Amino acid sequence: CKMSKNVREVFRLDELKDDIRRNMVALLGNDPRSKRKFSYYNALAYSVRERLVDLWMRTQSDYYDSMAKRVYYLSMEFLPGRFLMNYLTNMGIVDECREIVAELGFSLEELEEEEWDAGLGNGGLGRLASCYLDSMVSQNIPGYGYGILYDYGIFYQSIVNGNQEERCDNWRRHGCPWEITRLDTLYEVKFYGRSETYYDSDGNVRFRWVDTENVMAMPCDILIPGYGCSHVSNMRLWTAQSSREFNLSDFNRGDYIGAMHGKVMSENITKVLYPNDQFLQGMELRLKQQYFLVSATFQDILRRYLKQHTSLAALPEAVAVQLNDTHPAIAIPELMRLLMDVYGMGWDVAWDICTRTFAYTNHTVLPEALETWPVDLLGRLLPRHMQIIYEINRRFLEGVAATFPGDTERLSRMSVIQEEGGQRVRMANLAIVGSHTVNGVAALHSNILQTGLFRDFHEYYPRKIRNVTNGVTPRRWLMQCNPALSRLITQSIGPEWCCNLEKLRELVPLAEDSAFRDAWARAKLENKRLLSRYVLRKVQMGINPNTLFDMQFKRMHEYKRQLLNVMHVISLFNRIKDNPSADITPRTVLFGGKAAPGYYQAKLIIRLINEVARVVNADADVAGRLRVAFLPNYCISQAEKVVPAADLSEQISTAGMEASGTGNMKFALNGALTIGTLDGANVEIMEEVGAENIFIFGLKAHEVAEKRRSGYNPREFYENDAELRRVMDMIGSGFFSPDERGLFSPVYDSLMHHGDYYMLMADYRPYMEAQAAVDALYLDQDQWVRKSILNAANMGKFSSDRSVMEYARGIWHVEPLGK
Ligand code: 26Y
Secondary structure (H helix, E strand, O other), rough: OOOOOHHHHHHOOHHHHHHHHEEEEHHHOOOOOOOOHHHHHHHHHHHHHHHHHHHHHHHHHHHHHHHOOOEEHHHHHOOOOHHHHHHHHOOOHHHHHHHHHHHOOOOHHHHOOOOOOOOOOOOHHHHHHHHHHHHHOOOOEEEEEEOOOOOOOOOOEEEEEHHHHHEOHHHHHHOOOOOOOOOOOOOOEOOOOEEEEEOOOOOEEEEEEOOOOOOOOOOOOEEEOOOOOOOEEEEEEEEEEEEOOHHHHHHHHHOOOHHHHHHHHHHHHEEEEEOOOOOOOOHHHHHHHHHHHHHHHHHHHHHHHHHOOOOOOHHHHHEEEEEOOOOOHHHHHHHHHHHHHHOOOOOOHHHHHHHHHEEEOOOOOOOOHHOOHHHHHHHOOOOOHHHHHHHHHHHHHHHHHHHHHOOOOHHHHHHHHHHHOOEEEHHHHHHHHHHEEEOOOHHHHHHHHHHHHOHHHHHHHHHHHHHHEOEEEEHHHHHHHHHHHHHHHHHOOOOOHOHHHHHHHHHHHHOOOOHHHHHHHHHHHHHHHHHHHHHHHHOOOOOOOOEEEEEEEEEOOOOHHHHHHHHHHHHHHHHHHOOOOOOOOOOEEEEEOOOOOOOOHHHHHHHHHHHHHHHHOOOOOOOOOOOEOOOOOOOOHHHHHHHHHHEEEEEEOOOOOOOOOOHHHHHHHOOEEEOOOOOOOHHHHHHHOOOHOOEEEEHHHHHHHHHHHHHHHHHHHHHHHHHHHHHHHHHHHHHOOOOOOOOHHHHHHHHHOOOOOOOHHHHHHHHHHHHHHHHHHHHHHHHHHHHHHHHHHHHHEEHHHHHHHHHHHHHHHHOOOOO
């Protein structure tokens, strides 16, 4: 909508075809007469990218000239997905490009499929970072993403005999045309060694970090075009390179290979993304990755800052650093070290600069996801940082003790150092102490931070912990992934919605217009057809687009309760078997999601889904009424196919455990109805769409907490509910695993004998009832479509444009750059 009519001029579309042919030859060394899709995809990608470089340089000099404050979004994970269609969408040249590609003998869609999805993250946290980059640059907020260019991103999941198998994701093997590698910019990153005291020329005690092992960091930029392209920014991803110097002692002994060995090993730092979502493993290499990101990034930030400033005193006026969870929180002692040891500042001045620079976002309250590092490990890898952390803590606890005299319990809870079970550094405590603002990612979650997890800190710093509800970018998650619906929306209310999602409200009255409802239903059906074809290709299974598409796509986790969904499926199966002529709403239940490779229970649930699917799909009585499938390798590009085709979005985590969820927003934005608990952003989705347009069930967060306190007995539900009992017994007795009767006993036991921590048994019956309401409503297509429209129409709040503006105004104190 913002794109001026002269795109042809700016982007020289008349020359695009020639450029594609030229790049085929000059960059790829291919015969232009070749018909290889992969070559054409690459040649197109280079030809598109080169059209943005000018705009990118112009944006950067705008930032420079205006001396605008810049935002640095530090994240160990980004999940940008594929770039091609995102570039074309934000450049506003999709249709033009489609024509040009057709003239070359291809469809744009087939070239799009040639791109390998960049999976440099695990799930929600990484995707949020990518949505925020899109929203920052689209709203002219000067910002950059900083992260790591892993050689291997999140593993590729295949399903073999019902089990997850992991394959390495060698995503750059065939090159990545979007990367701009800066071979000439290298920073040195130090590890190990020791901290040494010395006296400077004024006789002051100073510290220096010596005898280190050094690794070089090389940046690789990927351009991030804003919507309408008035600004183009970038994310800067670091890769490890061996240092230039040689290990002289080895070398002098004539041990050339020995001297090379360390060099080769040092490049391992950026080899692989840790695939654990919300589960800490505490490996040294992971801590190295974190410091590698932080050290390289701060050298880059300070270099850029010092081009325009002579003193570091004004750093917080020019730089805002957002820590995406605690993963880059070592940045706090790192900036202290730089300011004191390298730039000679005293503690108080340095600390003031630090705390005015950092803000920290928390993304989870799961105890197993909260980072703590053993003091001996951190002290060995980063000895100077360990000293600084102790000093931060000493001064901090002095303050707490002054406010709460004699409250030693409180001191030990708030200490950055955990003493029980061997000393460890609590990264969340460090991040809170070192930041001016801490935020949760949905209203409920931020409340839980204030009154639960970070309660002591909230009492000590009453204004520090706040909320910024997550959002998703409407460009990728509606405009780009759902052309059928986007076209209809634009025809009806004009094109402004994609930069001002609140405009979707204008669809509300159209929900009462039967012609509009028909058009809406046709768009949904078209998407369901496309997905059906994809499912047939991927899992050789036919699904019927006229059934209710019931979808749960997210990382596999016990707290997300995919198992509860399976229990519903088994119950439906039983009902059909008991009464083969029962009048039931035909459903297709689809699942997708990766389990961490070491997460046994999550992998077993994948197996259970596949075994239940095998039984259900093969049953003649069930035919046409219930189908189940697990789609392998859920990733951003798969989400773009799944989300537009959903009728029902499953958001059924145990209340209090899902910080926000962002899949919930994507599905509802594309007209799916939500079945969910009052957890994370579901609460706010309900407020926006209205309680009558969403299926809410189950325990509330405070009830979960109460039950945990007062003693929860899952067996009670088993004993009082025959349908539930039957489901559990089928899982436990091997009904779905006849060749291995005990296969699913651990699933049965976790609910029946190990306390059912996630309270599936308590929520089973309310969930069944909510699902019955879904079935009933789906039979009334007019009402269903009405509610589908009202869902999309009321999703304006969940644009990441809104979230980013809240960060900009309330936390970063940056303004959009005028153009
Ligand atoms: C360090 C390791 C243990 C770890 C690795 C990944 C810890 C956490 C994570 C990832 C957390 C994450 O993705 N959290 C999700 O963040 C989303 C964006 O805010 C939320 O919508 C979602 O509810 C939350 O689970």
